[in-house]
Amino acid sequence: MTLDDLRGYARIVTEPLAAGAERTGVTPNQLSALSLIFSAAAGLMYYQSPDKPEMLYAAACMLLLNAVSDAADGALARRTGRADPRGDFLDHVIDRYADMFILLGIIFAGYVPWPIGMLAVVGVLLTSYIGTEAQALSLGRYYGGMMGRADRLTLIFLATLACALYPYSIEGLPILGWVVVVTMLSSHITALQRFNHVWKNLP
Template structure:
């Protein structure tokens, strides 16, 4: 099943000139990772403090797009400019999980959304990322299979935030989107587990 992750090489190509300038300026990959985490925490806090207002939800797609760019930049700085480190690896993986929780869990307090479904999406996100990392522990590579990887979640929930932020009456179907996300997250966990087991097997 197609995933937004498949577009990553093109996205990286667009960012490469900026990455080179950041490296020349002495910006480290870990600094970019920390900025991405802070962005997620700040945006989530704004949504949490204003759950019945529309405008904070418009920040969600913007924050998610910027976070994807920052995540791509920190990875390129690490790989292409000799900044790979054990601390960077830990920050990258933990930062993704913390950022997902910070950005998505506040949506449970948005009146139009089912709190239980939002929590299931967040749990599914955490488990899917953990499954990808566990692949390394058993001797496989870090797994990124979809169909509901990090970039896909950003696209789907960014769209949810935009729709609700614009004041669209999405009550008849918006929670159905979350149900589909939960199902696709379950499939993502299965695909990543199978990929890792198949690689070591």
């Protein structure tokens, strides 16, 4: 089971946030855009962190804000009756850009060799693509597999804090580098699992 399976429980947090956003007049799309800004800021902070290790703490904060705003936009859309295909489409596009900002920030900072980093990027994009392709084929959005987006962001968040506290290499890579390795492996396994699910359920 991945953390994506616990979306229902996340509403304990997202619903109060959505209620607060509704009172301030913020729209779901504005929250989505805000999540993109937070992810871009996180990527920039990762890139700067080799020379300024304290930026890892800031990057972790940006990751947390990205996750909160990304979760709250859907809750706000449902609460205000604004849930529609355009909002869903925008949310998925922004999530992909957010994934790239975060991963590329870590890769450009030199925490992991380029080939591994690029394989991780491809795996993350494939995982998302196959999940949404299931929806396009009328099989419903599929979040299954070894590691979903919530799992990945949680691991990166924890690894960021760990790397800030222990900025040393373990077997040639810092903790953030090893998390990218895990992301690379698990994302491709997840993509294959999702492919298998879609293939078996096609008429």
